[in-house]
Amino acid sequence: MHSSAVFLIEFGAIILGLGLLGRLAARLRFSPIPLYLLAGLAFGEGGLLPLGTSEEFVAIGAEIGVILLLLMLGLEYTASDLVSNLRTQYPAGLVDAALNALPGAAMALLLGWGPIAAVVLAGITWISSSGVIAKVLGDLGRIGNRETPVILSILVLEDLSMAVYLPVVTALLAGTGFAAGSVTLAIALGVAGLVLLLAVRFGRHISRFVSTDDPEKLLLVVLGLTLVVAGVAQQLQVSAAVGAFLVGIALSGEVAEGAHHLLAPLRDLFAAVFFVFFGLHTDPASIPPVLLPALALAVVTTLTKIATGYWAARRAGVSAKGRWRAGGTLVARGEFSIVIAGLAVTAGIDSDLGPLATAYVLILVVLGPLTARWTEPLARRLTGRLTGPRTVPGTLGAGGAETPAPDPAAAVRDQDPAGRH
Template sequence: MDHLVLEIGLAVTLIALVGLIANKVKFSVIPFYILIGMAVGPHAPKFGVFDFRFIESAPFIEFLGRLGVLFLLFYLGLEFSVGRLMKSGKNIAVGGTIYIIINFTLGLVYGFSLGFPLEETLIMAGITTISSSAIVAKVLVDLKRTANRETEMILGIIMFEDVFLAVYISILSGLVLSGSSSLGGVLLSASYALGFMLLVLVVGRKAVPLLNKILNIRSNELFLLLIFGALFLVAGFSETIHVAEAIGALLVGLVLAETAHMKRIEHLILPFRDFFGAIFFFSFGLTIDPTALGGAVWLSLGAVAITLFGNVLAGMLAGKSAGLSPKASANIGLTIVSRGEFSIIMANLGKAGGLMELLQPFAALYVLLLAILGPLLTKESKLIYTGMNKVFRFDRKKAKEKEPLKEPDVSN
């Protein structure tokens, strides 16, 4: 197909159709968007003389998908505020550290136990450690859990992961691509990432009175132009200093959530979030080659199993460290179990370094499985926690901890 507008029209129609099917069967739309993308992507098989694959339009659809990630994270940031997030700074640092240590260690153990070389194992650990900001944001919004207490920790872990990702990619790029890694370069990259986040949050909070005046505009057109300009500038700049553009979008949302115009921004941005968010998951499916997944089935299933275990364990420990209930703690682990864009980035780094070809189909199938399981587990978190509670008796332990000490019987 040579007509870009026609292909985009077909893509949107397909997305709408599978969305209707998902709503009909009352299941998360995310896996449906990804699967239809796989079915019509450049890597999909051609059926006879008919070629319904999205080839020429794939790069443009991918760009629209990138915008979808920005809108998803921006909207999620609007549901919070800088002040609310910074109050939980210590808990987030502890919880994020717990999450990274557990999942990264399990990834290393898994790779080494299967006999993978050091570089391949490091790539595999990176693939299995970082959760998908886009999927997590989509699920939180769809399930209306942005007001939940544990969502602060979930957001914090996402941001904490990005600092880790900046450091880790710096190390791996030096190791895999050039055979060496400069400690100074790694520290500089980490300080850039952390410093930029803190700067935006602190300066943004101080600038709220000024932002209230600037955004006091009647015209929705000019209002949106200002919002979009700030969103794309900050997100684009963040990428230039090795902070994920999605985190830049999240930071803008957190800052604007402090303003008096938050409700207006939220209302106007909602259609863009939904439209471009759907495009993102479709574009993600376009990148997956379904014919290359077969050789990585058992490897991916094993990785999914250790990820589920690691996430639930990390969520329980991170939630406990923040004083959250066992149920809220379980929600943390089940919500951030999805893997996505960052895992694919890690796999592409391995490809660029000439490492094992198995890494790419492994990452694709692993991400696909968790993109399907993640939203489902989050939606059914209450049922899952009930089952866990029957085995581990979390509520009974909590009751014993609160039970007051009995006075000794001195009647005799």
């Protein structure tokens, strides 16, 4: 009875605190994610007041939070949208891997950690946080923007790549032979391909099976189906996030709209729990010794992610503003990076790898919402200062000063076809 009361008090205090932090962030017109993370640091390992009885429940809630974030993203797009974007954006996925994995591998080799650690750190710096980015897109009201499909295509390509990468890393860390590693990889690829095929080919039938006029039944069926698919995918060495995203892709029409409306409050609750959980498992004392290399790596890969998003959005014909927004939004790292680092720590790879990965992710998970919000305005201001105002020779304004010339091309370039900025 006593432990049950303590659990209710602890978990209730977490939810209440998240609500107050969310209200503060709303007043400041700022994403609440960094505040959630700092709250986790304050009450986690080595923090001011570590939690006890509610930790296991918070861990489960964090997993559900990531799953719901990806499900809600999937509900925004149809299977045909997904296939079309993947076909057109796969070069961006290759550029993304090259620009963002190489700095991590180079850092590991410079620190003398060896080739296996280099493969691990390459994955940590390569993969963006789908959970954080999904939350940021919702907070900033950018789900319908023209650059968002480009961002999601890169995220999906990264998540699908994890179906290949994670089994390879697991085999390397375990020291298993080539045959065993190949079998694990083949199973992962087969499951990912099967789920994608079912989502694309039988999406209408799945929507018809799920469809109901009763909101309660719709909520239970959609949530249950998502958790089952995510769990099976994870059990078969495929990301649970990929499974949840593909369930959202498979649902369409009125079912998708109804599920989105019903699941939005649950998503917000469990997504907040996910970010708190991330901070709870970080000991602040382990960060200072590796802060400088983590900071250097964060600076480099922030620039490479911005370059990746800018190039991909430009290739897709998105306006200049949208290109900068795409680049800034992709900066955040999160759940996948921590999973990869956890595998390495469990396998006994260099003891500094875990703290460095934690410090790196913490820097970018806090910086990511800021770059998503401010990269485009900052780039616009800097480019304006570099180029200066354009003038029409001989045209004088008040006081004899030349007036800036209108730039029709810039006006067209800065205006999205859908009328968004």
